[in-house]
Amino acid sequence: MNGILPRYGCSACDFSFVAGWSHQDFGSFAYCRACAADLLLRSLRSGWAPEPGEVLQVRQFTEGKWRKTQFKLPPFPGPSNPSEETYQAFLSVVLSDLACPSCSSVGRIASSPENDEPCPACRVGKLVTRGTVIP
Ligand SMILES: [Zn+2]
Numbered sequence: 001m002n003g004i005l006p007r008y009g010c011s012a013c014d015f016s017f018v019a020g021w022s023h024q025d026f027g028s029f030a031y032c033r034a035c036a037a038d039l040l041l042r043s044l045r046s047g048w049a050p051e052p053g054e055v056l057q058v059r060q061f062t063e064g065k066w067r068k069t070q071f072k073l074p075p076f077p078g079p080s081n082p083s084e085e086t087y088q089a090f091l092s093v094v095l096s097d098l099a100c101p102s103c104s105s106v107g108r109i110a111s112s113p114e115n116d117e118p119c120p121a122c123r124v125g126k127l128v129t130r131g132t133v134i135p
């Protein structure tokens, strides 16, 4: 997977989020709708995509770094070299069972905002597209 990723920002505060897989960060981004934790679903093997059967690690951005947590996703079923759409479809299933490493809420982890989703950080603004990034 690679390509240009959409960036979202809050209309009221400085919360921002990039949706999709970043080959620089060896993983894809996610956030918690309950507490606004910044998460990375990280591969230990490949910067390009999870490999079939690979278990992605959940990392959390705190104090300037992506730090390990005790959480993992179920094994990625494949295929090899999945498209972003195939990978996101996998996430939409498995994220519903994932607990947030920060606030322990289950099923509140999102890998992509919905249209006009309320901001998880300030709960005043909405998440709107703010251009794109090349990951
Ligand atoms: Zn906000």
Ligand SMILES: [Zn+2]
Residues within 6 Å of the ligand: 032, 033, 034, 035, 036, 037, 100, 101, 102, 103, 104, 105
């Ligand atoms: Zn949380």
